[in-house]
Amino acid sequence: MKISDVLGMSLKNLLRRKTRTLLTLIGVLIGTTSIAVMMSIGVGMDRTFENQLSRMGSLHTITVNSYYFPENGGFAEQKNLDDKVIKEFEQIEGVEAVMPQLRAFLKFASGRYVAHVDLIGIDSSKMEAFDFEISEGRLLNGDDKGAIVFGSQVPYFFYNPRAVGNSGMIMFGDNGEPPPVNVLEDKLIMTFDMSYGESYANQPGNVRRKTYKAQGVGILKESGEYSYSAFINIDYLKKLMQDNEREEKRIAASQGGSEGSIVYYNTSYSRGGSSSRNTSYETVLVKVTDVNKVEEVQNKIKEMGFGAYSLADARNEMKKTLAVVQAILGAIGAISLLVASLGITNTMYMSIYERTREIGIFKVLGCYLKDIRGMFLIEAALIGFFGGAIGIGVSYTISAIINTIAVRVMMDMGEGASISVIPLWLALAAVAVAVLVGLIAGYFPSKRAMKLSALEAIKNE
Amino acid sequence: MKGARNISVEKSNMEPIISITNLSKIYRVGSEKVVALQDVNMNINKGEFCCFLGTSGSGKSTLLNVLAGLEKPTRGNIRIKNVSIEKLNEKKLAAFRQDNVGFIFQAYNLVNYLNAVENVSLPLMFKGVSKKERTKRAVDLLKAVGLSKHLRHKPTQMSGGQQQRVGIARAFITNPEIIFADEPTGNLDSKTSLEVLDLMAGLAKKNRQTLIMVTHDLNIAKRADRIVYILDGRIEKIEEKQYTGVSYEQN
Structure with a gap:
């Protein structure tokens, strides 16, 4: 049929x-x-x-930490994330760029307003590779010193500590009002002194610390990974941190044993800081060209004994x-x-x-x-x-x-x-x-x- | 007239198209054995109109079914055109029927939802003939059996005689060498019966096709070239017309 x-x-x-x-x-x-x-x-x-x-961020990026938590439990291991290691990362197949990050927690001030800012030192030449996109102003240049690029949310961190009823709470997000400080035009300073501008700064025993000039040059586009930090040239941040360390030592020496008064020290995020010639970084970002190779590269980095995290993890889960x-x-x-x-x-x-x-x-x-x-x-x-x-x-x-x-x-x-x-x-x-x-x-x-x-x-x- | 068994009808001018050797069919009904056919031997010649005559339960229908390959014999051998059909599998049997066999039934067995042309062209459809060609052949044949006005009628819109004409056309459409007819006039009045019988026998004679008919009616059987009397599963006797091969109207 x-x-x-x-x-x-x-x-x-x-x-x-x-x-x-x-x-x-x-x-x-x-x-x-x-x-x-x-x-x-x-x-x-x-x-x-x-x-x-x-x-939330790029699926191409792996964040590497110096800490590694073995997957079967046990104690965290720690290895130095130094320039030598970064060279090794660059050798891994599929890696497009590696960006070490130095982090410090600083206080920014403009007039009466202050803000606590997570300041990240980066290599300005690698910003484009890691998808930094500018919304206003410009990205960092290699010869910038106090120039700072702000994450889109950071301008909203500024608050007036002396205003009545202000508990110093940080309002995340845009509540419709413009940020109190125009970070690109207003005069800015930054300091490691967390008490700066606060009402308790005048309490006896509190030591005033140095302030540095800062110049806002750009605001980034809204993005998951960069919105809540500010960015500065890594070399300049290194200098600031070394300077701060010297100052801390000096203050500690001058205060002698009165430890109780040393309250508002900035516990620098940068371990090592200036103490060794070979800087160890807190975090290193690794960019992988092919999304499908992210996991492979990530595993290689883990094998080297570092903590590695990527959105691919969250994605897989x-x-x-x-x-x-x-x-x-x-x-x-x-x-x-x-x-x-x-x-x-x-x-x-x-x-x-x-x-x-x-x-x-x-x-x-x-x-x-x-x-x-x-x-x-x-x-x-x-x-x-x-x-x-x-x-x-x-x-x-x-x-x-x-x-x-x-x-x-x-x-x-x-x-x-x-x-x-x-x-x-x-x-x-x-x-x-x-x-x-x-x-x-x-x-x-x-x-x-x-x-x-x-x-x-x-x-x- | 010859004895019931061991008949040899081979005449020099005749070629057997069907040879039956020692054919037996035994049914098991519970623990009882029912012998439907016992040791049947005979040949049927090409172009012959052969009739199995017997009462109900004599085994005549069983003989037809076994010859047509609808039932497997318990013992014995049937050779049609030198092929042992009891040894064929279902697929080969279907192909064999497509090429060599036509069927006419007592209850016409037309497909109710198909019209006359579609019913007649069914066997050609099973053979894979194109719709255009099979429709043309079916229309021609339906006209030949006198149903030119009923081509698109469904079976339910036709009389018994008309339905059986469609049935006959369906049996002849593939130009088979053998046509089996099981009580083809059983549901018809005597006048229509004779018309249908004439039509059937006439078509078969024209193309020298072998027609094998089963009936219990002696008057119908008399139209055949040869009458095989079946009784209790055996051939009781065989009556032959004087002039085999001569059309029955002349007798």
Whole structure:
């Protein structure tokens, strides 16, 4: 038999029993829709997550710490992150750039306003490689000294410590008001003295410390990793820290044993500082060209005995969780498709029961068994196909409705985020699954049709 | 007239298309054995109109079914065109039927949701003949059996005689060498019966096709070239017309 004839006979039979076909088809439709809609929510979660992740920072970057926590527990190990190690990092295959960071916690002041700032010393020539993007002003130059580039949130850190009712709480984020200090134009100073500008600065025993000139040259674009810090040339920060260390020593010597008064020392983040010629860095950023190699490079760095962290870690963890969520959502949807498949099987058995005589005639007239099986399998598959195809259409509609309602209910979904997303692969897979379910559901009935005794079937009543 | 068994009808001018040797068919009903056919031996010649005559339960229908390969014999051998059909598997049997065999049934056995043309072209569809060609052949044959006005009628819109004409057309559509007819007139009145019989026998004679018919009606059987009387699963006797190969109308 020609395949077109097998298909034609199947279609003819489906159309002959319109009501039953339609009811069975609706079952498949509901099943496919429930799977597609459930899965679309999983996909939507995945998209939202990826979206958020990309706002948190670059997936290309690995943050290396001098501390390494063995994964099987135990004590933290510590190794020097010095220039020699950084050279080694640069040799690792796939590494595009390495940026050591020196960190210090300083107080910035402008007029009456002060702010606690996490100041990071970096190599200005590598800023572009690490996706520093300027929103106002410019990035750092190599010959900058007191020049500072601020993370987008840092200007909001400024507060007036003497204002009534101000507890010194830092307001993160933009509450609609412009920051109190224009960091690009207002005069700025910075100091290691944490008591600077505070009301308690005048208490007896508190030692005033040096202040340094600072010049805001740029504000970065909003980004997950750089928003809450300020950036300065690493060489200049080194100098500041050495200077501060000398001052600390001097103060400590002058105060003798009165330890109680040494309260507001800046516990410098830079271990080693000037004490050794070979500077050890707190953190080193490593950029990997290929996202898929991030994990590999990260593992190599870990093997060298350093702590290495990347968004890939969080991504992998989240992906695992999402996979479970998707599986559960899919399984919930699959239940109704399973029920639908029973519907198909039932319909096919009914059909065979009614058409016993016809099947017998076909056999006697020389119809091949495979063609008989084909007719019934295709019939079942067609129910699956049409149910699945219409179901996908319905799914897209439901998905759109969900998203419309979601946007109205929750305004803070973030731009472009959808709760329910049906990518093309999901649509095609859903139809394919529906056809497959039809074929499986039709398998045993078609086998039964094949095995029917022709003689029994055509017996005279 | 010859004895019930060991008949040899081979005449020099005849070639057997079917040879049956020591054919037995035994059914098991619970612990009981029912002998439907016992040691049947005979040849059927090409172009012959052969009729198995017997009462209900005589085994005549079983003989037809076994010859057609619808049932496997318990013992014995059936050679059709030198092929032992009891040894064929389902697939080969289907192919064999497509090429060599046509069927006419008592209850017509037309497919209700197909019209006359579609019913007649079914065997061609199973053979993989294109729709255009099989429709043309079916229309031609339906016209030849006098149903030119009923080409697109469904079986339920036709009388018994018309339905059986469709059945006959369906049996002849593949130009088979052998046509099996199981009580083809069983559901028809006597006038229609004769018309149908004439049609069937006429078509077979025209193309020198072998027609094998089963009936319990002696009047119908008399139209055949040879009547094989079946009783209790055995050939009781065989009656031959005087002039084999001559059309029955002339007798």
